[in-house]
Every structure is written in structure tokens, then in C-alpha cells.
Amino acid sequence: MLKVYYLITFLINYLVPLILKFRLLKKKEDPNRYKEKLGKYTKDTPDEYIWFHASSLGELKSIEKLIEPLMSNFYGNYKALITTSTKSSGDYAKNISNDQIIHQYAPIDTPQIIIRFLNHWKPTIGIFIEAEIWPNLIIECENKNIPLILLNARFSPSSLRKWRLIQNVFVTIMRNFKIITTMSKTIKEKLTLMGLNNAEFIGNLKFYNSANQIESKKNANNFVGMSIHPGELKFLISAHQKILQTQKKFTSIIIPRHINKIYKFEQLLKNLNCTYTKYSENNKITSGIILIDKYNIAEKFFNYSNVVFMGGSFIKHGGQNPLEPARKNCKVLHGPSIYNFDEIYEFLKKNNVSSLVKNEDDLAKQIQLNLNNAYVKNFNNIIDSYGLEIFNNTLNKVKNFINNEIK
Structure with a gap:
């Protein structure tokens, strides 16, 4: 073969x-x-x-x-x-x-x-x-x-x-x-x-992040959809429209999994007759639907919201890594497909930081329930402590490996 x-x-x-x-x-x-x-x-x-x-x-x-x-x-x-x-x-x-x-x-x-x-x-x-x-x-x-x-x-x-x-x-x-x-x-x-x-x-390296910083910019009107695939957009838009009926300043910050496919999101939003703003147009968060179209800036938006939905989980993709929003003390929502990160989600669920949502109605309900969320406060300290132990064990493992191989 x-x-x-x-x-x-x-x-x-x-x-x-x-x-x-x-x-x-x-x-x-x-x-x-x-x-x-x-x-x-x-x-x-x-x-x-x-x-x-x-x-x-x-x-x-x-x-x-x-x-x-x-x-x-x-x-x-x-x-x-x-x-x-x-x-x-x-x-x-x-x-x-x-x-x-x-x-x-x-x-x-x-x-x-x-x-x-x-x-x-x-x-x-x-x-x-x-x-x-x-x-x-x-x-x-x-x-x-x-x-x-x-x-x-x-x-x-x-x-x-x-x-x-x-x-x-x-x-x-x-x-x-x-x-x-x-x-x-x-x-x-x-x-x-x-x-x-x-x-x-010896542990999952993704738990470690020495540069994690918390900024107090949480806004109870903001929701973040992170690493969203095109097939999941309709769920977020449906939830957005439901919440908008009672919360006029509600904002959905949508971050595609692949920024280079932003055109697909724009076409889908147009097909759904949704008004939206691309973040690059003014680099500001305003009410409505904000489509993030810049690379390497996703993490900062977790400081603006108490609740984040992680994509790749409403489709059969296995989910995306939820640790970044959890480090920013966000409640993490996800669909049923999370097999790529099942042990991380088990850790988050045990600490009451993540919740499963089954459909768009459940998503809208969980977003509203957690927009004012405060009980995830300081969860970043738990992750950082656990991650540091894993990092040190991995560092020692690699160091010993190199020492044994370099004569």
C-alpha cells in the first residue's frame, strides 16, 4: 500500500x-x-x-x-x-x-x-x-x-x-x-x-496559554458565533431574529471558520434578506449582525460578550476548540458534534462553563439566558493552572527526547 x-x-x-x-x-x-x-x-x-x-x-x-x-x-x-x-x-x-x-x-x-x-x-x-x-x-x-x-x-x-x-x-x-x-x-x-x-x-497542550489577558468590556447585548461554517449560519440568524424581537440592541458577531470564504457568508445573508456590516468597514461593533472579515482578531471579541457559540458542532465536523472563549470567562454553547474536543468539553461541562444546544430555538433560549452571565467569572484561573502543569510536563518530555537524540 x-x-x-x-x-x-x-x-x-x-x-x-x-x-x-x-x-x-x-x-x-x-x-x-x-x-x-x-x-x-x-x-x-x-x-x-x-x-x-x-x-x-x-x-x-x-x-x-x-x-x-x-x-x-x-x-x-x-x-x-x-x-x-x-x-x-x-x-x-x-x-x-x-x-x-x-x-x-x-x-x-x-x-x-x-x-x-x-x-x-x-x-x-x-x-x-x-x-x-x-x-x-x-x-x-x-x-x-x-x-x-x-x-x-x-x-x-x-x-x-x-x-x-x-x-x-x-x-x-x-x-x-x-x-x-x-x-x-x-x-x-x-x-x-x-x-x-x-x-x-500527559495532557492536552491546548489548555496552555501564557499570554491570556482579561479585559472588562463585556456587553449584555453582544453574542459571538466563533468558527462558524456556512451550513451553520442559518441557525445563528434564526436565533438572532428571535432575540431581536425583545432586545432591540442585540448584536451577533459572526466569525467564519475560514475568512477566505467570507463571500459565501455574504451571499447566504443576502439570500436570507439580512442586513449586515463587515467589520473592516469601520472596525467598530454596532447593533445588528457584524461579519468579521479580518484574520487573527477573533480572540478580542470574547472580551465583548458573556456567551459564545462554537461552530463546527451543528454539522458533522467534530467542533472547534472552545478554550479561547472559556479563558475569557464566556459561557460556551455548542451543538451535538464535538468529538474532536470531547475531553475539553467534558472539562468545561464539569465546571458548568459549556452547554449543549440542539437547534435554533434552543440556541436562542441559551443565548438569552447567558447574555448577563456572571457565574463563569475567574474560570480562566482554573484553565491556566491546569494548562501550566501540562505545558511543563510536555516541555520536559521534549527536552529529554532532544537530549537523548542529540549526541
């Missing part, structure tokens, strides 16, 4: 430039840097690198705080190479890049590109985050004796069911990681049942 994958990706390699150019037209790639995904680089590599490989913005934020203490306190003779795949993560990486931390877009998983990438950067060690399972990349690292660790491993139930169909292939790939730390106990148990003895659970 791996040989078939190798052959298919070897042939696909010749189509990859065309695919990337098509994505450029869709504004899904950085026009100045997309060639990095082809293994073509403008930077020289005279240094030794510890390589941190993530996928998107969320994964990068999970590993960001590990990079700084590792590179400054323990391994100052090395530079950090960060690779990510999405444009939003590349934009964010500019904020943390410096003389010692370099960001590049991750190589497409074809044999030719992977070899160019590894021959150019020659990483000493690879530290992967969450769900970055690319067979050619992982196997070629093994061929070049580049030790790998996978942190905060995340697999949805559907992805594990698919991997079980080719379990021997999955185990062959995953055994190339010296250590796998999992996002949940459930995932660790499932990996062990599949035949992996290199998995362990």
Missing part, C-alpha cells in the same frame, strides 16, 4: 505546480512564497535546525510557547525551523519569526519535493504537532535518520476507522515516531489497541 501511495504521489508531483497556481487564483496561497511548498527556497542553510512541523494556525499556537524556552534556554546553538501549510498560519508566523526562528511553508507530500526539502534544510530532529501524518515525509525522515516525536496527537473517530482498514500501513508509519503524546486518554487507548506501544497521554 505504501508503494502504491509512493507511485501515485510521484506522478502527482508533476501536477502540483498547476494545482498551486489554481489555489493562487483563489487567494488560498501566498503569491510570494508558494514555491516553498515545491521545495524551492531562497534562504541558505548554514545552520543546524530543530524542526517544528504543524499544519494550521491552531496547531502553530499550540506549539509556539514550547519553541521559545527550548531554543533560548536549552538549544541556543540551533535554529528553529517552523513549517506550516495554511496561509493564515504563515501570516501569524511572521509575528514570531526572528534571527533564531525561521518559518517556511510545509512541502507537499510527493517524493521529489520531500527529498528537496530534507536535503536543503537537513533538520537534526523533527517535532510534529497533532495530526500531521504524511507518509512520504515521515518515511524519508526515517531513511535519513531524523528522529521524530508527535505531540498532542489528534485523530477523529472517522479518521481512525479509515486507518483501521489499512492498520498495518498505519502502524508502519506511526512507529517512525519515537514518542507520541496524545490529546486525550481515549486516543492513547485506541492507538495502543492498534498495536502502537509508543503512545502516552
